[in-house]
Amino acid sequence: MIQLSQEYITKVTGGVSSPKGFEAKGVHCGLRYSKKDLGVIISETPATSAAVYTQSHFQAAPIKVTQDSLKQGSELKAVIVNSAIANACTGEQGLEDAYNMRADCAELLNVDPELVAVSSTGVIGEHLDMEKIQAGIKLLKDTPAGFGDFEEAILTTDTVMKQTCYELTIGDKKVTIGGAAKGSGMIHPNMATMLGFVTTDAAVEEKALHNALREITDVSFNQITVDGETSTNDMVLVMANGCAENECLTEAHDEWPLFKKGLLLVCEDLAKDIARDGEGATKLIEAQVKGAKNDLEANVIAKKIVGSSLVKTAVYGTDANWGRIIGAIGHSTASVTAEQVEVFLGGQCLFKNNEPQPFSETKAKEYLSGDEITIVVRLCEGEGNGRAWGCDLTYDYIKINASYRT
Numbered sequence: 001m002i003q004l005s006q007e008y009i010t011k012v013t014g015g016v017s018s019p020k021g022f023e024a025k026g027v028h029c030g031l032r033y034s035k036k037d038l039g040v041i042i043s044e045t046p047a048t049s050a051a052v053y054t055q056s057h058f059q060a061a062p063i064k065v066t067q068d069s070l071k072q073g074s075e076l077k078a079v080i081v082n083s084a085i086a087n088a089c090t091g092e093q094g095l096e097d098a099y100n101m102r103a104d105c106a107e108l109l110n111v112d113p114e115l116v117a118v119s120s121t122g123v124i125g126e127h128l129d130m131e132k133i134q135a136g137i138k139l140l141k142d143t144p145a146g147f148g149d150f151e152e153a154i155l156t157t158d159t160v161m162k163q164t165c166y167e168l169t170i171g172d173k174k175v176t177i178g179g180a181a182k183g184s185g186m187i188h189p190n191m192a193t194m195l196g197f198v199t200t201d202a203a204v205e206e207k208a209l210h211n212a213l214r215e216i217t218d219v220s221f222n223q224i225t226v227d228g229e230t231s232t233n234d235m236v237l238v239m240a241n242g243c244a245e246n247e248c249l250t251e252a253h254d255e256w257p258l259f260k261k262g263l264l265l266v267c268e269d270l271a272k273d274i275a276r277d278g279e280g281a282t283k284l285i286e287a288q289v290k291g292a293k294n295d296l297e298a299n300v301i302a303k304k305i306v307g308s309s310l311v312k313t314a315v316y317g318t319d320a321n322w323g324r325i326i327g328a329i330g331h332s333t334a335s336v337t338a339e340q341v342e343v344f345l346g347g348q349c350l351f352k353n354n355e356p357q358p359f360s361e362t363k364a365k366e367y368l369s370g371d372e373i374t375i376v377v378r379l380c381e382g383e384g385n386g387r388a389w390g391c392d393l394t395y396d397y398i399k400i401n402a403s404y405r406t
Contacts, residue, residue, distance in 0.1 A: 008168055008169060008258060009166050009167070009168045009258070009261060009262050009265065010166065010167045010168070011164070011165070011166050011265070012165050012166065012167050012176075013165065014163070014164075014165030014176070014178050015147065015148070015150075015151060015163030015164065015165055015178050015179065015180050016041060016150060016151070016163065016178045016179055016180035016197050016198070016199050017041070017145060017147065017150070017178065017199070018165045018176050018178040018199075019175075019176040019177065019178050019199045019200050019201035019241070019243070019244075020044075020176065020201040020241075020243035020244060021043055021044035021045060021201055021241045021243030022041060022042070022043055022044070022178075022199045022201070022239075022241065023041075023042050023044075023145040024039065024040070024041045024042070024145060024149065024150035024151075024180070025039060025040050025042075025140050025143050025144075025145050025146065025149055025150060026038065026039040026040075026146070026148075026149030026150045026151070026152055026153030026154075027039075027136055027139045027140055027143050027149075027153065028136075029082075029132045029133060029135055029136025029139065030129070030132040030135075030136070031082060031083065031084035031085055031122075031128075031129065031132055031133075032083065032084045035152065035153075035155070036149060036152045036153035037082060037083045037084050037136075037153055038080075038081070038082050038083075038133065038136040038137070038139075038140065038153055039080075039081045039082075039149065039150040039151075039152075039153030039154055040078055040079065040080050040081070040105065040137075040140050040150070041078060041079050041081075041150060041197060041199065041239070042077065042078045042109065043076070043077050043078065043199075043239055043241045044241065044243060045077075045241050045242065045243065046075035046076065046077055046115060046241070047075060047076055047077070047199075047239035047240055047241035047242075048074055048075055048203075048204055048205070048206050048209055048239070048240045048241075048242070049070060049074060049075060049076040049117070049206075049209075049237065049238065049239045049240070050070075050074070050206065050209045050210040050213045050237075050238050051066060051067075051070060051117070051213070051235050051236065051237045051238070052213060052214060052217050052235060052236050053066075053067070053234070053235045054231060054232060054233060054234045054235065056231060056232045058088065058089055058232045059232060059233075060086055060087055060088035060089075060090075060094075060120060060124075060232045060233040061087050061088070061090060061094040061095045061097065061098035061120075062087055062098045062101075062118040062119050062120045062233065063232075063233060063235060064095060064098070065095070065098040065099055065101075065102055065117075065118045066079075066117040066118055066119065066235065066237070068114075069102070069113075069114050069115070069116060069117050069118075070117070072114035073114060073115075074206040075115060076115055076116065076117050076237075076239055077109055077111045077115040077116065078105055078106075078109055078111075078115070078116050078117070079116070079117040079118070079119060079197065079237060079239075080101055080102070080105040080116060080117070080118055080119070080137070081118075081119040081120070081121075081150075081153065081154050081195065081197075082101075082119075082120050082121075082122075082128070082133060082136075082153075083120075083121050083122050083153060083154050083155060083156055083182070084122040084123070084156070085120060085122045085123055085126050085127070085128050085129075086120050086121055086122045086123060086124045086126075086231075086232060086233050087120040087127070087128050087233075088120075088124045088125070088231075088232035088233055089124055089125045089232065090125065090126070090127050090128075093127060094127060094128075097127065097128045097130055097133075098118050098120070099113075100130060100133075100134075101118050101128075101133060101137075102116045102117075102118050104133070104134055104137045105118075105137055108137055108138070108140065108141050117237060119154075119195055119233070119235065119237070120233055121154065121156055121182060121195055121233055121234075122156055124231075124232060148161055148163070150180060151163050151180045151182075154180070154182040154195060155182050156182065157279055157400060158182055158183070158277055159277055160273075160277055161180075162180060162181040162182065162183075162270055162273040162274065162277070163178070163179065163180045163181075163270075164178070164179050164265075164266055164269035164270060164273075165177070165178040165179070165266075166178075166262045166265050166266055168258055168259070168262045170202060170244070170246040170247070170249065170255050170258065170259060171246055171247055171255070173244045173245055173246040174244065175200065175201060175202045175244045175246060175259070175262070176200065176201055176244070177198065177199070177200040177202070177262045177263055177265075177266050178198070178199050178200070178266070179196065179197060179198040179199070179266040179267070179269070179270050180196075180197050180270075181194060181195060181196040181197070181270040181271075181273065181274055182194065182195050182274075183195065183234075183274035183277070194221065194231075194234045194274055195233070195234055195235060195236075196221060196235070196236035196237070196267070196270055196271075197236075197237050197238075197239075198236070198237070198238040198239070198263070198266055198267065198270075199238070199239050199240075199241075200238070200239070200240045200241075200244075200263075201240075201241055201242070201243040201244040202240050202242065202244050202246055202249060202259060203240065203242035203244065203245070203246050203247070203248040203249065204240040204242075204248065204249045204259070205248055205249065205250045205251075207250075207251075208249060208250050208251045208256065209238060209240055211251065212259075212260050212263055213236065213238050213263075215260075216260070216263055216264045216267050217236055217267065218299075219264070219299065219386075219387075220264065220267035220268045220270075220271040221236055221267060221270075221271045221274075223271065223299060223302065223303055223386075223387060223388040223389060224271045224272070224274055224275040224306075224388065224389045224390065225275075225303060225306055225307040225388070225389075225390045236267070238263070271389060272284065272286075272389050275306075275389035275390050275391050276389075276391060277391075278390070278391035278397075279396070279397050279400045280393075280394040280395070280396030280397035280398075280399070280400055281391035281392055281394065281397075282316065282371065282391075282392055282394060283315055283316070283370070283371050283372065283373055283391060283392045284371065284372050284373070284389065284390075284391060285306050285311070285312070285315055285373045285374075285375065285389065285390045285391060285392065286306070286372070286373070286374045286375070286387060286388070286389050287301075287302040287303075287305040287306045287374075287375045287376075287377065287387065287388050287389075287390075288302065288374060288375070288376045288377070288385075288386075288387050289301045289302045289305075289377045289379065289384075289385065289386045289387070290376070290377070290378050290379070290385050291378050291379045291380045291381055291382065291383070291384070291385075292334060292335070292379050292381055292382060292384035292385070292386065293334065293335045293379075293381045293382040293384055294382060294383075294384040295384045295385060295386055296384070296386075297332075297333075297334035297335060297381075297384055297386075298334075298379075298384040298385050298386030299386035299387070299388065300332055300333060300334050300386075301328075301329055301332045301334050301336075301377065301379075301386070302377075302386045302387055302388035303388040304328045304329065304331070304332045305325055305328045305329065305375060305377070305388065306388045306389060306390030307328075307388075307390060308324060308325075308327070308328035309393055310324040310327060310328070311324045311325055311328055311375075312390065312391070312392050312393035313392070313393050315368060315373055315392045316392035316393055316394050318365045318368035318369050319365075319368070320345055320350065320359070320361060320364035320365065320368060322343050322345070322350040322351045322356070325343050325350075325351075325375060325377070326341070326343065326351060329341065329377065334379075335379075335381050336379060336381070337379075337380070337381065338354045339353060339354045340378075340379060340380040340381070341354070341377065341378070341379055341380075342377070342378040342380075343375070343376070343377055344375070344376040344377075344378075345364055345367065345368075345373075345374075345375055345376075346363065346364060346367030346368075346374075348360065348363060348364060350364075
């Protein structure tokens with residue numbers, strides 16, 4: 001867990017194109033009926049980059065192409081992204097199409113193909129219409145950068161765009177970290193059907209950036225769940241182009257913890273936005289677990305709680321059924337002593353000493369009627385703390401996924 005005062009970090013209006021030297025574009029190329037469906041992030045200079053990927057056995061073709069790019073070197077100039085079609089489980093043709101996307105984008109920018117990452121999201125098992133993709137890439141060349149255009153182009157069943165931005169000072173230089181994401185269903189990372197793109201104008205050493213992304217992903221994107229399902233395409237990519245002209249950050253740098261805190265805040269914002277926008281969702285649920293044996297076990301329990309279908313439906317129904325929470329804790333792999341567990345909702349203690357506690361059902365129902373619900377659990381097993389985020393489970397989730405392809 002990264003802990004640092006936020007007084008030196010300021011949240012500002014902005015997104016993935018806010019850091020110096022980055023621009024982002026989005027166009028409609030025809031993969032979707034009318035909405036933007038092809039986007040690109042471009043760095044003015046080659047950016048030190050790192051990524052984490054879905055753990056699915058069926059990694060999609062774009063994932064393999066991006067992995068290939070980063071194996072050739074740690075720098076990227078751009079990432080090209082399409083929505084509507086995932087280009088997953090599409091065999092050799094799908095891999096060829098992903099490499100062609102990379103090559104066409106590289107030609108657009110007049111750079112080596114290995115400086116381009118590729119990402120896709122949408123329906124699994126369908127081939128890309130490469131004529132539309134290629135026409136869209138040409139269209140991107142003459143399209144001016146527009147705030148929010150990229151964020152719109154990467155959406156699938158999302159109902160809102162997801163973007164965030166923070167500013168901080170490293171030495172005497174202002175550094176900006178911005179981000180964009182998509183994700184609404186099939187969310188249960190290690191990574192799930194979500195894409196996250198983070199940009200910064202800070203100069204950062206590659207190893208430090210890679211280590212920070214992995215650590216932060218574990219406590220942000222990997223701590224969200226919508227439906228317990230994991231997909232084929234998803235990744236989080238961070239690009240650091242150095243245009244802020246700060247002294248290059250390493251893990252030994254005095255201000256490295258400050259930069260990591262800024263990166264964590266960006267990733268947490270995007271992760272919570274994904275959980276909040278879960279398919280059919282009406283409420284964001286946050287579970288806070290305190291006093292676990294260690295942080296890892298605290299995170300395990302927190303994610304069990306927000307991932308429980310019974311907890312999710314109880315929250316949707318504004319039912320303060322603490323038994324659902326206990327049920328989720330009870331089958332976790334963490335160390336738990338039943339007599340020491342305490343459960344709180346809206347400031348009221350519902351369960352303690354392995355027995356129910358008196359509480360106001362009226363106040364609890366009123367609290368559960370809000371759109372942000374926090375469940376607090378105390379374990380008294382150690383010093384570990386953790387959090388996780390999810391959403392309620394509604395009738396609309398079934399409607400959306402029963403007709404996803406039609």
